[in-house]
Amino acid sequence: MLRLLCLALALCLTLPAAGSAQSLQTLLQTHADEVVKPGRRTVGAVLDDLLASGLPQVVPFLEAWRDREIVRREEDGFFLRRVDDVLFDLDTGAEIGSADGVDLKPSRPNGGVRRALGDALVQFQLSDPDITKRQAAVQAIQRSMDASQLAPLQGSIADEPDPALKAVKTRLAGMLAARFADAPEARIAAIEALSGDLSVDVRATLNQILATEVEAAPTLPEDRNIARVLTPGTDIPEGEAYALLVSQDLAPALTTSDEIRQTLAENIDGARVGGVPVARLNTDAARAEAYAALATDGKAAPLVTEDDRAETLDSYTFFEAYAEPNADITTAARTALDGIETRVAISQAADLGLDALSLASIYFLAAIGLAITFGVMGVINMAHGEFIMMGAYTGYVVQLFVPDYTLSILIALPLAFAVTFGAGVTMERLVIRHLYHRPLETLLATFGISIALQQLAKNIFGTQARPLTSPGWLDGALVFNDVIAISYIRIAIFLMALIFLALILYVLKRTRLGLEVRAVTQNPGMAASMGINPDRINMLTFGLGSGIAGIAGVAIGLYAKVTSEMGADYIVQSFMTVVVGGVGNVWGTLAGASLIGFLQKGIEWLNPSNTLAAQTYMILFIILFIQFRPKGIVALKGRAAAD
Template sequence: MIRFVFAIALACLFAASFQPNRAQAQDLQSLLQTHHDEVERPGRRSVGVVLDDLVASGFPETATFLENWQGKQVYLRDADGLFFYVTDDGADGFTLTDISTGQTLGTEAQNAMSQIKPNGGVRRAIGTALVQFQLSDPDIARRTAAVDAIARTMSADQLAPLRGAIENEPDAELKKIKQRLANMLAAGFGETPEERIAAIDGLSGDVSVDIRAVLNQILTVERTAATSRPDGANVAQTLTVGDQLSESEAYQLLVDLELAPALIPQDTLKQTLAQHIEGGFVGGLPVAQMFTDDARAAAYSALAADGLVTPLVTAQDQKRALETHVFLDVYTEPNAAITNAARAALTKIETRVKFSQMADLTLDGLSLASIYFLAAIGLAITFGVMGVINMAHGEFIMMGAYTGYVVQQIIPNYTASLIVALPLAFVVTFAAGVAMERLVIRHLYHRPLETLLATFGISVALQQLAKNIFGTQARPLTSPGWLDGALVFNDVIQISYIRIAIFVLALLFLGLLLFILKRTRLGLEVRAVTQNPRMASSMGINPDRINMLTFGLGSGIAGIAGVAIGLYAKVTSEMGADYIVQSFMTVVVGGVGNVWGTLAGAGMIGGLQKVIEWLNPSNTLAAQTYMILFIILFIQFRPKGIVALKGRAAGD
């Protein structure tokens, strides 16, 4: 019995002597002392043992130590070899902080302390170990920073700690990001081909740029050449010389791979010949004959035959070398199943990207169409009912934008100021439109040339008046905070909230105008005057009053459009000029005096402009030119627009 107990005790003692150092350590300082030399003078290869023990120790202060070690904030006291954090007390001394307890331990002279300075490779290794702690840190900001750090420098050793931090992640959004990043890491660094292929398949539904970067990394190829197609190589494609690869590129590849001798440039050939001139001859030929390429080549060949220089590579030599080699793009990833999965996933993603680009282009076109609709609808009403070519319509847009700016100076709350600015801009520009119609336009009915010149003069005068009041500098019309940012569907499809708001505003105005024209007495009278003013007058309708109200209504709508446009465009005295041409094009293409025609015209012009800009993104001026040419051709075949108006306009 005694022998049995003694044997057990001896076995326990023997086993304890072989436990890792971290089991013997009672605190962080003790653990570091077992790796004293590695901590003091860390190397990229030796630091791994220290980091493994630190991670496995479970000490809560380990993360803080790693951060300080990585940041060169750990010091060694030369007298006893203990490690501390220090702060400069300003009197040639350091205040010491215990790395295990965080308690202040007094001061020490600076010359008694040595700073630990890990090199870049060691700091990167420490950072990798530190991420394991940061991924589960109670502070979400630190967890997010750790995830961002992994995303920036993805490596195989980050996969296991990231997966371990997913299950207990309390934040749902960050948990999704961790899962997505883990799939990206598994696609590139999974332990088995099956695991990597499964991760690649899981990425195929995401069109993000970083996902495509991961797949493209897997599909990285190296261009090479060989006398025959190498067995077991994961070949992406065999290159045809003269088609995918020029002859000069192919031969240079052979030279780079040391499969063929390098070509000798003419300058080098001339210098070599000059070095071998003897008695007025070189290679047995007179120097006086060295004025042609053929003569220099003959002399050089003679020197090569005597073994004095490297032989010249002839065209036949190049051709023979190209014919006896195959040229290949070989995947750096040796497993064909993995590259096939990555190629299939990337093809699927690229297809989704194309559809997403089409959807994004459609959204851009609708957004621009809504802006053109708001800018043109007032002009369509006045032009359709009155036949007045109002060149000052853009200035009513400008007046509305400046009204919004003035309101924001009085009401600093951007939401409240916007609510006030929209109806106020309508009132201001409605009054200005009525005044313009009463003072100028009513005297110029049925005189289109005089009307055009008069309204152009008013346009110039209003621009100058705005410059005198507000100056020539652009003024800010700030949108409310809830309109900041954009609605993002994916990395390809997104639209700003301001443009969404303008689109909704255009729909509201479409509904409002249709209600006024179809359901109110004013609308009935407007339509009556539009279709047959003489008959409307005989029925007791005052065409003069209707013209005044219609012109004021069109001007008021332009003012509201100015507030909407000013939220994302510059507010200047010339801003109306940027939209007057598009407004007239919208009205003419859509059909004069018709709400639905204006909507159709705005949709056509907005969509056409975005398509042309997409096809030729580097030249927006060309896009405008092509669009105008298209509209000129369009009105040749349909002069009354997409939706032709019946009645007086049809007769005109």
């Protein structure tokens, strides 16, 4: 009695100053045994009372209880929080002293209780003023997807102040309702609302509703939600079907050859087994006869043969049954999932097309300069990839001095053109002009120059990849849905390819230089007789093609790694683009880049695990293509076409 009076007095001292509000300590004393020794079955009553109390101390207490920091002082039965060797009051959070020398009994909730505490904490955190805690609560629900979370999640949606988080809560509540809502009509409505969502987790939710299990019965049961009837040997292997019957004690296990041999060996009586001479047991039929005799005498289990298995399978019906008993719900889920999968397939095709278009624009930028030098001049420039590399390194150097990435890119584009234009003119004046109409010597000379330029880049910049950082407004991706997305850098490269297409067409069609280039391309001798200097035009043309390669290097450097070998990654594709599209034709280069880009992405989609094999198949296809159309997709017209 004295102890009870002391406990009552202590509880009174812990009440708030107002005296009318209930304290957490008082509430815990009503469930003292459950708090000290919590169990999965008993913790529910404690949590219900804690949640109903509305006390702000409940959340810190649940966190401490989950983390096994709650102890009970044996002297007066008070519950306290212990952190290291310091004790804290549960109502005020104030430090009340050291744990040294105090007789304490810890509360150690097991894994199931701690999960229940975590679920209870989620319900509090869904309406916490701190948005990070609300986001953490939503993420916890996404991981567990439990039926008990539906009601508190739905209750928190109306008062959610953050629009983005509110949308996430609404979507998550829809998935929970599709699986766990009480009324079938509510579940069907939630399923139909999800039918426009292409996300993976929505598809996973619908697949969980449509989960099936293979069963067998003498006749098709009318009380089950049947997904489909299975035919042994067609829809399900016969061995698997019979194993199902054996596991359900509907049929005896098939007698194997090893079991027959072992049983016969154990029952040899003199020179006979089951009345059959041992000398005759060299065939399956004789062994089966002897085993059957042993089974008749009760010395072996009944013989079950392949014929018996076939007869047993014919006497049972095999089917897949939904775990969800309501056929209307599974029908709605199947309709929604079929529609989603159709739109996902269409979206995947569109996403693949965007990837192919992006790759085609990269190949076009890399090849358009080569199309000018190779197509107009007939020069096989193996150093074209190194001009791309020079342009990328020019962009990197500019960013070292101009930290504003947007401004640095605007400076790097014309500067890369100037640098590679000068390098191209120098190369043409010193080497190429002496090797016209000597393609083998030109190839070897430019190949040697490419190696020299690679080594020079290694000596200056090292062998490690250098960053060419895109502006902040190019970060991220344009997202159409959960399947279709394309990065802003790829969009920028695509737009740059269109700009260069228009610019080159303007130069070739609307300027004097373009007129002279086309004249030299069509008939160099006639152009020279009309006062055009073919030597000067060749120099400017080679410089123009090299300068465009430098600009392409800046664009490609924003997307790919900038190294001394980066040009080698694009030289083969550039030559293939020019040859397939049609030598000396801008539209042909565009067509060739589109064909190669879409072809490569298509092959990679068919064989995603081996990109090297995809490139090999692409090269083989192009070789076959050139056999049937040697002048490319857009053949050059005029006298040059006959050269």
